Amino acid sequence: MGLLDVINLDVIFGEAPQQVHAVKGVSFSVREGESYGIVGESGSGKSTVLRAICGLAPVSGGAIELGGREVVSPRGRDFYKTVQMVFQDPYASLHPRHTIDRVLAEPLAIQGFDNREERIERALSDVGLGPGFRFRFPHQLSGGQRQRVAVARALILEPKVLLLDEPTSALDASIQAEVLNLLDRLRAERGLTYVMVSHDLAVVAHMCDRLLVMQHGRAVEELTRDALRARTATTDYTRQLLAASEGYKPAEPK
Amino acid sequence: MSDTLLSVENLRVTYPTRKGPAEVVRGVSFTLGRERLAIVGESGSGKSQTGRAILGLTPKPGIVTADKLSFDGIDLRGAKPRQWRALRGARMSMVMQDPKFSLNPVMTVGAQIMEALAFHGRSSRAEKRDRALAMLEAVQIRDPKRVFDAYPHEISGGMGQRVMIAMMLVAEPDLMIADEPTSALDVTVQVEVLRILDQLVSEKGMGLVFISHDLRLVSTFCDRVLVMYAGRVVEELKASELHRAQHPYTRGLISCLPEIDTDVRPLPTLDRDASWAL
Numbered sequence A: 001m002g003l004l005d006v007i008n009l010d011v012i013f014g015e016a017p018q019q020v021h022a023v024k025g026v027s028f029s030v031r032e033g034e035s036y037g038i039v040g041e042s043g044s045g046k047s048t049v050l051r052a053i054c055g056l057a058p059v060s061g062g063a064i065e066l067g068g069r070e071v072v073s074p075r076g077r078d079f080y081k082t083v084q085m086v087f088q089d090p091y092a093s094l095h096p097r098h099t100i101d102r103v104l105a106e107p108l109a110i111q112g113f114d115n116r117e118e119r120i121e122r123a124l125s126d127v128g129l130g131p132g133f134r135f136r137f138p139h140q141l142s143g144g145q146r147q148r149v150a151v152a153r154a155l156i157l158e159p160k161v162l163l164l165d166e167p168t169s170a171l172d173a174s175i176q177a178e179v180l181n182l183l184d185r186l187r188a189e190r191g192l193t194y195v196m197v198s199h200d201l202a203v204v205a206h207m208c209d210r211l212l213v214m215q216h217g218r219a220v221e222e223l224t225r226d227a228l229r230a231r232t233a234t235t236d237y238t239r240q241l242l243a244a245s246e247g248y249k250p251a252e253p254k
Numbered sequence B: 001m002s003d004t005l006l007s008v009e010n011l012r013v014t015y016p017t018r019k020g021p022a023e024v025v026r027g028v029s030f031t032l033g034r035e036r037l038a039i040v041g042e043s044g045s046g047k048s049q050t051g052r053a054i055l056g057l058t059p060k061p062g063i064v065t066a067d068k069l070s071f072d073g074i075d076l077r078g079a080k081p082r083q084w085r086a087l088r089g090a091r092m093s094m095v096m097q098d099p100k101f102s103l104n105p106v107m108t109v110g111a112q113i114m115e116a117l118a119f120h121g122r123s124s125r126a127e128k129r130d131r132a133l134a135m136l137e138a139v140q141i142r143d144p145k146r147v148f149d150a151y152p153h154e155i156s157g158g159m160g161q162r163v164m165i166a167m168m169l170v171a172e173p174d175l176m177i178a179d180e181p182t183s184a185l186d187v188t189v190q191v192e193v194l195r196i197l198d199q200l201v202s203e204k205g206m207g208l209v210f211i212s213h214d215l216r217l218v219s220t221f222c223d224r225v226l227v228m229y230a231g232r233v234v235e236e237l238k239a240s241e242l243h244r245a246q247h248p249y250t251r252g253l254i255s256c257l258p259e260i261d262t263d264v265r266p267l268p269t270l271d272r273d274a275s276w277a278l
Helices: A046-053 A077-082 A100-111 A116-126 A143-155 A173-190 A201-207 A225-229 A236-244 B047-054 B081-087 B109-119 B125-138 B144-148 B157-169 B187-204 B215-221 B239-244 B248-255
Strands: A004-013 A020-030 A035-039 A061-066 A083-086 A161-165 A193-198 A210-215 A218-224 B006-017 B020-032 B036-040 B063-065 B068-071 B092-095 B175-179 B207-212 B224-229 B232-238
Touching (some): A004 A046, A020 A046, A035 A046, A046 A161, A046 A193, A077 A100, A083 A143, A100 A116, A143 A173, A173 A201, A173 B248, A201 A225, A210 A225, A218 A225, A218 A236, B020 B232, B036 B047, B036 B187, B036 B215, B047 B068, B047 B207, B092 B157, B109 B157, B157 B187, B175 B187, B187 B207, B207 B215, B215 B239, B224 B239, B232 B248
Parallel strands (some): A020 A218, A035 A193, A035 A210, A161 A193, B036 B207, B092 B175, B175 B207
Antiparallel strands (some): A004 A020, A004 A061, A210 A218, B006 B020, B006 B063, B006 B068
16 A cells, blocks of 8 residues: 555546546556656546546546545545645646736645745745745746746645646756756655656656556556666557657668 | 758848847758758747748748748749749648647648649649548548548547648648647657658658757657757757767757666756857
């Protein structure tokens, strides 16, 4: 049993004739302090798994357990104090008319934290943004800075688990490196547990100890970083992903 | 094979802003033969603006100037709309990044491909239909008849991108500018699309300008690479020699990518030097 267990999870959207079975019987277990990756192509259901964990998608079958206890729907306030999410697109996930100060103050107010001034300033400096950013609006920040704010917003509640949905896919390569380094450092400093979704095998291999490959809503294969490096993937699909991540190869002889 | 298809000298693109004119492409020069040339850079480096300027697609109020901008001996500077119409689509074309915004949502895929043929060359409806279907098949669409009659919203993103490529290729252009043609696609589909482009270059002798931010992809797919930073070409080199890049920006771009096999922690980040932008 881990800190976060997903047991035989099913996610079904919609009603009978147009039903979409987005996640089909996915199970995995994330230990405390571990960084766990989910990779797959678009439509594989990888983001839906994350959204189901934090209550943004329905749990149609199976269960999600946090610290051995099944989570309830709707999730309670204490759930969000333990689990926070960072979304894919920093251009869409910050309110365009709220200052950074307000973005960061809101979760503190909801959870009834004290010393809010101090916490906001510390949260900003933790992600490498100075106090000068506090009263800016999102449009006054670059993509990388926005994603830092999104990370700060998630971490300001001092959660144990961070759900990361493609945190760097909207960013340039050099900015991606900065954000990945930031996430790496914060995990080492605070013993955080990560569940990270990405389509980029190299990013997941860099960040995660273990990973799950998903395709068409199903878990295809679970492997460790070492197994990935040793290329001991057992399924064709994982091998295909690995080959594609190495760049273009002229048509192979048939 | 080495005849020059496109030559660009000192290309500049300027947009007027409230703070005075902003030059987004600043003196780019290159020549293109029948080969795969990559333009790489990060967002805002001017790579897409360069591609658009070549096709005369710089949106107003942008101003394009160049000492030389010629395609197969035709001077493109100050070309009349009539000349552009004869060139674009028929002899030079562009594949855009996102099929969702570049296909006409209220026209079937087939009608859009046939439209490209209608403007360029006279052929009967049945002929056009046959060529459109053949093209869809050539871009690895499994059920071309269904896709032919489908509207853009009825097909997936990967298929939409292949439809775009089919539409651009049906007139068999000599020059194709592909602006991040595969970055919206899944990696496994990406390989198929690249294979189609590769085939056209090697079999039909098309010239390809491949605009991308993905250095790893470019180094394995293209022949030559132009690296752009702040509107300028900072380095030009053979794709196979990318690992021997001299410019600190190129080197930084390569080294900041995480790799499956190595464990560099923390990842090197780019220290941007103000002098690169000069």
